[in-house]
Amino acid sequence: MGAAMRRIQAGNALSAFGLGFTVPYLYVYVAQVRNLGATTAGAVFAVFAMAALVALPFTGRIIDRRGPLPVVVAGALLASAGAASMGLTSSVPAAVLSAALLGAGTAVMQPALATMIVWCSDVSTRTRAFATQFFLQNLGLGIGGLIGGHLVDVSRPSSFTLLFSIEAAMFLVLAGIAGTVRLPRALSIRAAIPGNAEAKARGGLRALLGHRAMVQLCVLGFVLFFACYGQFESGLAAYGTEAAGIAPAILGTALAANTAVIVVAQFVVLRFVERRSRSRVIAAVGLIWAVAWLVAGYAGLGHGSQAMATAAFVSTYALFGLGEAMLSPTLAPLVADLAPDSMVGQYNAAFALVKQLALAVGPAVGGPMGAALHGPYIVTFVLFSLGITVLALRLGKRLTPVQDRPSVVAKSRVVAVHKPTAPTAENVASVH
DSSP states (O other): OOHHHHHHHHHHHHHHHHHHHHGGGHHHIIIIISOOHHHHHHHHHHHHHHHHHHHHHHHHHHHHHHOHHHHHHHHHHHHHHHHHHHHHOOSHHHHHHHHHHHHHHHHHHHHHHHHHHHHTOOHHHHHHHHHHHHHHHHHHHHHHHHHHHHHOOTTOHHHHHHHHHHHHHHHHHHHHHHHTOOOOOOOOOGGGSTTHHHHHHHOHHHHHHTOHHHHHHHHHHHHHHHHTHHHHTTHHHHHHHHTSOOOHHHHHHHHHHHHHHHHHHHHHHHHHHTTSOHHHHHHHHHHHHHHHHHHHHHHHHSOOOHHHHHHHHHHHHHHHHHHHHHHTTTHHHHHHHHSOGGGHHHHHHHHHHHHHHHHHHHHHHHHHHHHHOHHHHHHHHHHHHHHHHHHHHHHHTTSOHHHHOTHHHHHHHHHHOOOOOOOOHHHHHHHO
């Protein structure tokens, strides 16, 4: 990694570290510590998501016109203000306003950081760069959550104020680091994007919606996020406690297993993924997640011992982690490689918007099903996972060889870089 990429990755890891201090405890803090009730806590999560949905449609154009650096700095400052005010909140309006600031700030940083990584990489290095980002994010979240768990005390609101203060400070660190980055804007391979010139001329949402491969990737992304991240803390948690009889404490163990698999497997998986077709890797993730949902089905519907049910439930989260480790070096680089040079920010923002929509719809659908309709819940998400495989294989037919398998570029560059031989009389004669 160059100096710019190292700083981007360090800032990203530190901001994730700060988030880890508060993410697991936000509901308890609002509902119980500040005595604002479960309804207010639910409203805080809803506002958090809505603020992201409102901010993201404008983010892409700003990134492409002004560059990602100002957006990262502005987003980090906004998120820092939201975190600091959340730590001091004592009323419903203050909690809602803090959630809006925090949600909008963290949302706009995602596509901006992704664009910075794109500008500091090329097709042959982008896969590893995004895998590193995902690895450091999960490591930061895990360490932050672990330390936060030892600092938090429900009987002392000041302990939560400390956690949110640390989070706010980490966002300020990210803003400071981002302000020192000097971006060497890398050019993508134009030959890999059919109709690139036309897309540039048309611009905006019209160009994106006219790009069939990107539209298919967005549909695939929605299904991916809906079937996995949209269920972690809602439907799957409700299913585990209601159908499988999992103790609430085991939910933390399951999430820890998910993070552990990602951290341990990321770079082992990367060696496998970066030499293979992206569409087929995503298709394989669909199959792995289908198995994960079947294992979850055994946990809740298999009528085995409680120990077996618990082991199966934790294994479900671990299998999801394996799939996530395969996706991290695949999805984000593919979005970047599909984007025309002048629209990288808009493509990243559009994909982030799709993710936010899935995270908003996922709990609303999965929560009630996981709590009450145990059998249909498992069947539904097994089918969604198999749908991922089908959609991925269909997407692969629309990708160019470079977009689907970037290792082709790396190999061609190795072949192209050679030591020229000294001209001989025979070579000169043959030229003439």
